Amino acid sequence: MNSNGGASYSTPFLRRGHVIKIGIAVATLVFLASVSRFRGRGGVAMDEYGDIEPDNGGDASYQVLKKYHVAWYDPKTLHPPWTEADSSLLRTKLGKQVTDEVLRVNVTQRVDPVKSENAEDQDDFYPPDFLALTKRLRIHKALLRYLEPYYTELESQGRQEEFFTGPSSPELAPALEMLRKIEQVTFPWITSKFPSTFHLQDSFRKGGKGIVMCVGNYHVIFARSAVKILREVIKTTLPIEIYYMGEGDLAVNHRQWFEKFDNVKTIDILTKLDNTVPKLGGWAIKPFAILLSSFDEVLSMDADATFFEDPRILFDDAAYKETGTLYFYDRTLFPGVWGPRDWMRSFLPTMSNHPPKTRWFKLTGAHEQESGVVVIDKREHFAGLLAICKMNDRRERDHVTYRQSWGDKETFWIGLEMVQEPYAFTPYYGGVIGDFGDHGEKDRICGNQLHFMADGRPIWWNGGLLRDKYAKENVHYLKYQGYLYDEDGPWDFGTSCISPRRVDSIREMPWKERQKIFEYLKIDREVAVELSSPYKQVVDVPPLVQSDGAYGGKGNPGK
Known part of the structure; x- marks a missing residue:
């Protein structure tokens, strides 16, 4: 077990008379052990701003951190593992009060009641308290790591069904009870089918x-x-x-x-x-x-x-x-629109180095x-x-x-x-793959959203194979003439096009890839014939012509 998943709990919703006492008890629960600065699996160190330190011999972790956007957590903010001291706290009157607050079934923020036609109880009119939920989930993770050796031992003996019901040491009993209650309250859709989340893990282990x-x-x-x-x-x-x-x-x-x-x-x-x-x-x-x-x-x-x-x-x-x-x-859409950074700050007592670097936080994109x-x-x-x-x-x-x-x-x-x-x-925002503009404009590419590996090569796209999967008229397949990176220019959300700042940024789809994609188009048409109306329109596959590429089938400039 490592120290990433320990418990942290604050008590802003308790009565004032209990705050000091429970605060002392909670301090015991969340005491941070001394930890060195973050290191990746390969031992790569990062500074306080989340930037990697000089290359430690060119190991694999260093290369990953250089090429990708990787989220890490300052060790000073990581929560400690569950300990026997935490279990001892649960046996006290004070510990039971803390437990009751952690386990409130529908933790809600009593502000801004929301009218809802789907409301099933009074709490449905109030938004869930995500700060309380975050703290509960972190405690749950700490308990999973603490109790994993016990479950593994039972499993090796074929006795895992005794996890909650069989005899356990006095040190484990409070933690087991806490885990059981948290899971019943938080994941009833699991506990109705499995005795615990450990049993759910067993269902896919070695899958x-x-x-x-x-x-x-x-x-x-x-x-x-x-x-x-x-x-x-x-x-x-x-x-x-x-x-x-x-x-x-x-x-x-x-x-x-x-x-x-x-x-x-x-x-x-x-x-x-x-x-x-x-x-x-x-x-x-x-x-x-x-x-x-x-x-x-x-x-x-x-x-x-x-x-x-x-x-x-x-x-x-x-x-x-x-x-x-x-x-x-x-893809980068709707820059300047309000971002949910305040929302995230409201329920994440600590965050990794990643959120402040996002378009959400910088207000440069809504997704x-x-x-x-x-x-x-x-x-x-x-x-x-x-x-x-x-x-x-x-x-x-x-x-x-x-x-x-x-x-x-x-x-x-x-x-x-x-x-x-x-x-x-991967370090690239969603680009576009498709054809020159719908009226033959050579200064933009229109089509579907494209995604890239860390080395910049296209790996997949979404949106199907038609120019517009939602279209009812003028339905046609793309010729896949070229593609652009999101960074090449702004998106036009309404037309699903990128107009690059420089026309020579347009990249031609390699001929071999276009040949493969046209095999995809043939399959899609076969599926359309099988399904027919009203499921799917049958669209003819356009002729595959190498010169239809963005640069006449000659490849990108300088390639």
């Missing part, structure tokens, strides 16, 4: 690597193409789990179609969790599907995401190996992460993934999360901030 995709009847028009491309053109052998929500969400004939492919399974997520509390739907399903999948290393992809090559390479990415995550940025592809190691980020899911729980998303961000996107990094776990972004 290997795999792709997770969430698909409903609407998404079939994209998902069928995505699966066929992955299996028939890219020829990845990664297993795929497709999650849907209930019998009416994904028709039987669609499920049968997907399962014709080797190692592709369709799974009703409602068979794996109790949906009474989270009431999943839309974007919120994704993190839960990642958590409940049988894989311990997950590549989550949207149905309209398309890869240039086998996505397996993302599991070999240096930043993924360093941090257990690989994230991609969204940060594109969650169309997320790569995460559940073994290393189990507590973080629980926090991500909690941000997408019904009350949290309806009253707070989705009011501050566009759906699930930002929860994948903010959830890790809540429990102080590292994460990494």
Whole structure:
């Protein structure tokens, strides 16, 4: 167990008469052990501003920190591990008062009541208190690490079902009870199916690597193409789990179609969790599907995401190996708009070096992460993934999360901030892949959002294969003449185009890549013919002409 996940608890909501006494008790709970300055896995040191120190022999960690945007935490702000002293505190009258505050079922901020047609109880009219939630999640993570050896010992004896019910030492009993209560209050959708989150971890331990995709009847028009491309053109052998929500969400004939492919399974997520509390739907399903999948290393992809090559390479990415995550940025949109930095500061007592460097904090963009592809190691980020899911729980998303961000996107990094776990972004914002402007303008590229590896090469795009997946008229495939980086110029959100500051910034798609993409177009048309109206329009594939490239098929200038 390391020291990243200890407990921290403050008591601003207690009666004034108890503040001093409980403050002393809490100080015992959150006492920070002396820790050296942060070092990555390879021993790379960073200064107080989050910048790496001079190259320590060119090791792997140094190279990752140079090439990627990596979140780390000042050791002075990291929370300590749970100790026997903390368990002893829980046995006291004072400790029980602290526990009661930690375990309040629906911790709410009694300000600005919100009218809601979906309200199920009085607390639904008040936004959840994310500061209290953050503290609870950090305590939970500390308990997981403290109790892990005990669970592992029981598991080795085949007695893991006795985790809460069997005999335990007096030192462990208070911590076990605290963990049990926190999980019942915070993750009822888990405890209704599993005795503890440790048992949930067992369900995917040694599950290997795999792709997770969430698909409903609407998404079939994209998902069928995505699966066929992955299996028939890219020829990845990664297993795929497709999650849907209930019998009416994904028709039987669609499920049968997907399962014709080797190692592709369709799974009703409602068979794996109790949906009474989270009431999943839309974007919120994704993190839960990642958590409940049988894989311990997950590549989550949207149905309209398309890869240039086998996505397996993302599991070999240096930043993924360093941090257990690989994230991609969204495009830069709506600069100057108010950003949610004050919101983040309100519930994160401590943050990594990353948030102050974001477009959110600098007010240069209203979005940060594109969650169309997320790569995460559940073994290393189990507590973080629980926090991500909690941000997408019904009350949290309806009253707070989705009011501050566009759906699930930002929860994948903010959830890790809540429990102080590292994460990494590739250094490029979302660019554009497509054709010259809709009327043949040679000074801009219009199409879909493109994402890059750390070396700048395109790796995937989202939005499907049509010029506009939402269009009802003038529906056509792109020719994939060129692409631009987000940094090359501003986005026009309405047309999904980038007009570069310098026209020679436009890069031509390599001929070999265009040939491969046209194989994708043929598959997409085959899927359209299979589905036909009303599911998907049948669109003719344009002729593949090398000279249609941005530079007449000759490649980029100087290349």
